[in-house]
Amino acid sequence: MPPDAGRAAERVARQSYGKLIAFLAARSRDVPAAEDALSEALASALRVWPERGVPDKPEAWLLVAARRNLMQAARHRTVAANAQTTITVAFEEAEERMNEAGKAIFPDERLKLLFACTHPAIDSSVHTALMLQTVLGIEAKTIARAFVISPEAMSQRLVRAKVKIRDAGIPFAVPPRPALPERLAAVLSAIYAAYGLGWDGLDGEEERHSLAGEAIWLGRALLAVLPDEPEAIGLLSLMLHCEARRSARRDCNGRYVPLDEQDTAAWNAIMIAEADALLRKAGGFNRFGSFQCQAAIQSVHAARRLSGTTDWQALTTLYAALITMKPALGARVAEAAAIGRALSAAAGLERLDRLDPRDTAAYQPYWAVRAFLLARAGDDAAAVDAYMTAIGLSDSPAVRDFLADRLKEARQATPG
Structure with missing residues (x-):
């Protein structure tokens, strides 16, 4: 055998x-x-x-x-x-x-299935989950964990959506151009969500890398069908910029390394060059969208390879533009972090204080950024509390270890 x-x-x-x-x-x-x-x-x-x-x-x-x-x-x-x-x-x-x-x-023909999964006849709340399972083969329990709902509830939603595709006769095809703008937004979001799961991690490095690679493949396939859609170009640029830094996210001992401390020599220069070329191509259409804006943010970070410094002021400008287009919590927290570096820790904290506590209470990046800015502002006692909250909300052992080191530094700096 x-x-x-x-x-x-x-x-x-x-x-x-x-x-x-x-x-x-x-x-x-x-x-x-x-x-x-x-x-x-x-x-x-x-x-x-x-x-x-x-x-x-x-x-x-x-x-x-x-x-x-x-x-x-x-x-x-x-x-x-x-x-x-x-x-x-x-x-x-x-x-x-x-x-x-x-x-x-x-x-x-996964692209056709992807458009079927994001058809307007299907509840938009299940578009991404449906794509993750049918197009990429992610288990319902894993998807449920990412969406913070029970596996049973997620399975029921997915079953209903698949039956809807069959019973409503939803076509397996890239839609005609007049219907593309609305449909394309859902497809781009679903692909990026898949990449995000591959980036943040599922069950192991091989699976993470495979899922991220599949998302990039879908981005390339979409662009081959729609070469003149600037947001499709922007999405591929964004994913390539992030993927170029994958190997630098851990040091030789497997410990997490934050973006601004990564060794730029470990970044994939060829991938960054392709990402920047795509971003320039997208800009030629004069239709700036959220994925292009996010790709531009990553391009500013990538420029540290050549300049040796990060242009935090440029990042604050780009985050302001992104929030105007798509005021997501993650973008608002990232903007506060950039402001904290470009202006002052106090200015960044003031921006965080504008956010609704009901939204931020269980949002790990908020607490990690808050802890970092509090430590920079010299409020080490408050930083200790924020770091402890961030550690408790983190699913990643590597990130928890990194935050624990920062927590130790804050405790050592606390008087008494």
Whole structure:
């Protein structure tokens, strides 16, 4: 029995889940049925591959098996004959294309599925979660943790949304240009949310890096379809700027390193150059949006590679613009941090004090920034309390360790 057969099935499932679901669902118009068919195919792989060996083209094997499962399920349901014929013909054509010249190649249609998941007929509150599960294969319990709701509630929302796609006949297609602006905003937000999960972390470094890479792939695929959409360009620039610094976020001992203390020599210069080129291209359309603004913020940080310093005043200007377009809590806290560096710690704290305590009570970045500014202002006793709150709200062991070091410094500086 090949010892790696089970691992091979898991690896193919993790890497190809969204691509397979998108291909199956785009033809059957039924996301739940596609998921069931693929799950059965994966279960078959776990039974068969250990005995017969991993096939040369495991992705194609799974697709053919899932296709067969879908057709069998269709025969057992009471459906219109022409609908069943359409499904049958579509999959037979797909299999023929796959078998041509012995190649296991089929189109990657995740972008179509992404637009289906963010259709206006589906509740906007579930757009991102639905995309994360169907397009990227993230488990409902992991998504629920990110959205701070129960796994049961998240599962119910996802099931209802998938049924809506099927019953409402939501098309699997990039919408026509007149409908793009509204639809594009939801798609961009969903892709960035996926990147954010990959950046902040799920269960391990490999999974984090894989999810971030998938989000960047989706950004590139979207840009290939919509090359003249400046916000799509801006999103890709933003993700590349962040990804360029991934290896510098930890030191040689695995300890967290904040952005302004990172070794710029560890940043990916090629990726930064691409990100800046994209940002310049987006600027040529003269339609400045929130993703371009966030990319510009990251570009200011990236400029430290060449200048050796961070232009905090420029960052305060950009954050003010971002808040005008999208007044999210994270942007407001980041603006206060920039003001604290550009002007004074007191000015940054004054900006934090304007925020609603009901919004900031459980928001970890607020307490981390507040603690930092309090320490800079010399109020070490208050900084100690803020650091303790920030540590308690952090999910990352590395960040907690970093904050604990800052807490120790604040305690040592406290009189008495």
